[in-house]
Amino acid sequence: METREPQPINTAETHDVFSVIVADDDDNVRTALASLLDEHDGLHLVGLTDSGSGAADLCADVHPELAVVDVMMPAGGCDAVAAIRQVSPDTIVVAYTARGDRHTRHQLVECGMTEVFVKGGGVDLSTALYDLMQRA
């Protein structure tokens, strides 16, 4: 589990900057996703981890505004949402998953995911997450 120093956010002079953590058990995906999000002007990476329980620990420490979590990882998906809700109820949790069918989406939204993003889904992910946070 890795954390970064909080930065001043949401100042009157700048547009909104949202703090975010990334949880994915694949090193390549976690690193690439974290870098992509941190390079967006409106997102600030404050931690990354490789499990759902690690995500909950991070949320308890830094209370990020957004958590992007893998589904097929230890304690991922709905387990991760439940654990994060316990320690940081205001954190918005979104799924980043290989499965994007209606049944899976419904299950993930039912258990508390605000949105479901599919790996390789053709979406500009950092922009989509920033837009989501602005609407939230």
Next chain:
Amino acid sequence: MNEPFLGAVDERLEIVAVERERIAGELHDDSVQVMTAVSLHLQRLHARVDNENDRALVEQIRKMADDAIERLRHMLFVLHPSSLEGDGLLVTLEVYLESYVEAEGIEWTVTGEQDVDLPLGVSALAFRLAREAISNAVRHANPSRLAITIDEIDQHVIVVVEDDGSGFEVGGGRLKAGHLGLIHSRALAEAALGTYVIVSSVGAGTSVTIQLPVAEPV
């Protein structure tokens, strides 16, 4: 039917299913993740490139990476859908139809009982045979509708795949023309002590009935 013998068949089906699951798991944990990381890094690169032509090229490469992920995902699904164990055969067939048939403009329905308690080997083989029947209909029969029903009767799982497509003469042209998939499907069902029955005629659609025994109570 001899229960111990049927149990041995179920065990063999389970071994096949577990092996296919292992291969699918390795593909997911390896190739899909690497390609996902490539796609994410290309999104980073896209934001850094100023030249319009270069940006278009990066975007083109990224789309190819996403296509590769989609093809790998399809391969994983064909090998061993991860939904089979947690969600059962009915939901897995719905996911398949939604993901790979709906885009063809074909209406579909799946009706029947929830089946999460089916032995993994049996549900995996039932899915594999049903998927092949669906795929054959889509590729060869130009249907507008597909109707799939699942029943569990007398320790048998019965899956019926019906289409309203062009149909064919059973035992005639389509089989003789080298459609080995149908012959292979029938052989797979019979090896599991089940049956694979095709009813079709030219212009009247096709019905495929897959019946597999289950050693344990369904």
